[in-house]
Amino acid sequence: MSQQLTPVRLPANQPRQFYRGGAAIAELRGLPATAEFGPEDWVGSTTTRFGQQAAGLSPLPDGGLLRDAVAADPAAWLGAEHVAEFGSDTALLVKLLDAGQRLPVHCHPSDAFARDHLDCRHGKTEAWIVVGTSGPNPTVHIGFREDVDPSVLDAWVTGQDRAAMLDSLNAIPVRAGDTVFIPAGLPHAIGAGVFIVELQQPTDFSVTLEWQGFLDDPQAWHLGMGQATALGCVDRSGWSAQRLTSLVRHTADRHDPVVQLLGDNEFFRADRLHADSPVELDPSFSVLVVLEGTGRLRTEHGGDAPLRRGDTFVLPHSAGAATVDGGAVAVRCRPPAPGGNG
Structure with a gap:
């Protein structure tokens, strides 16, 4: 029989990343800003960083891991209806993400693509809740402005034409209270000075189209799938201003309970x-x-x-x-x- 559990206050959980940030997380939590490469705080995480055994998993105050506690009593943690559909899979990863520099242009696979090529039921659709900004022009970059031919995208990635990749995206100014939904496949980059609460499917699958200057291993960007396969997960369609309205919301002025x-x-x-x-x-x-x-x-x-x-x-x-x-x-x-x- 499942037990009745209590809410758990979680400590910061910041696995090292390849990009800078973390000061806004420290300020929110009231902690010293010591993790220059700790721009992501994985909250309530049962997910590891891609290819790693433990990095990313949320520790509990008793010294155990949330992943193991959920696996030991999924009904108590997740509820019977959730378990009937997802088993002991929480089906959620939450992060605090503080972009101390612009992130590279990248995208994430869909569920179907992840099943076919990564042996996983989840892809990585995500959403950003902007909770703070700094700097003169906090911006996110989402979706190609116009349709991109496969050969053009292949050439950009092969030649690491970083300017062309970034310039091809829609630049969207953001402020606290804005939300941005990022469907799987949509190319995107978060700009410097944007602080978000991020919800996502519980994987660490990123196809890093713009890897030069970000990743130490030039082969890591395609998750071991090879360039031709990895580029197959990219949404190359054009996103007009009207189409983008389905992804971006403005909620700063709403104060309902x-x-x-x-x-x-x-x-x-x-x-x-x-x-x-x-x-x-x-x-x-x-x-x-x-x-x-x-x-x-x-x-x-x-x-x-x-x-x-x-x-x-x-x-x-x-x-x-x-x-x-x-x-x-x-x-x-x-x-x-x-x-x-x-």
Whole structure:
């Protein structure tokens, strides 16, 4: 029989990356900015970095790993309906990502591509919740402006024509409160000074089209698939301004108790909570990131916990219904709804 579990406050978990960043994560958490190459904090992670055994996995206060705890009692952590569909797979990875420099142009495979070429049920659709910016022109780059011929893309990648790749993308200015949905295959790059809460499918599959100046191993960009196969996962279609409206939302001016941040989709769910009065939450495995203020998390079966800016929690399904109050502002991230209803 499954046990009733309590919410767990998680420490920072910043596996070393190839690009700079991390100061905004440290500031949010109230920690010294010591990890120059720690631009990603993997929160509630049961996922490892590509090709590694343990890097990326979230540790628990008792010294164990969240991955192992979930595997030992998936129903308690994830709920019976989730387990019936996904087994002990959380179907979610959440990160804090602070781009201290522009990221390279890259994209991620779809579920079908990952099944065929990477032996994995998940590709890597993702979404960005912008929670802070710095610098004069915080920008993200998403989707080719015009259709790109396969031979042109092949030439860009072979010659590492970095300017052509970046210039071919739509440049979108962003501010805190904006959200950007990134479907699998969409080429993209996050600009310097953009700080996000990122939801994604639980893999570390990146096809790094612009690898020069970023990756030490020039063969690592294609995940061992080879150039011809890897380029097959790229969405080469043109994304007009009108088409981009389906991906970008502006929510900074919304202060409802629960603000839905992403449109309906089959991959994950996210809400911003404004707990000036008690906000009720249904039972669910979820990751909570406290962005502002202080408050309290109260759960039906898992006890209470104080909240403060910079806290990150993983909430097990068996803790039951929950309430956030006291004025805190937080982002709640959840896996896809069982049945794929968004």
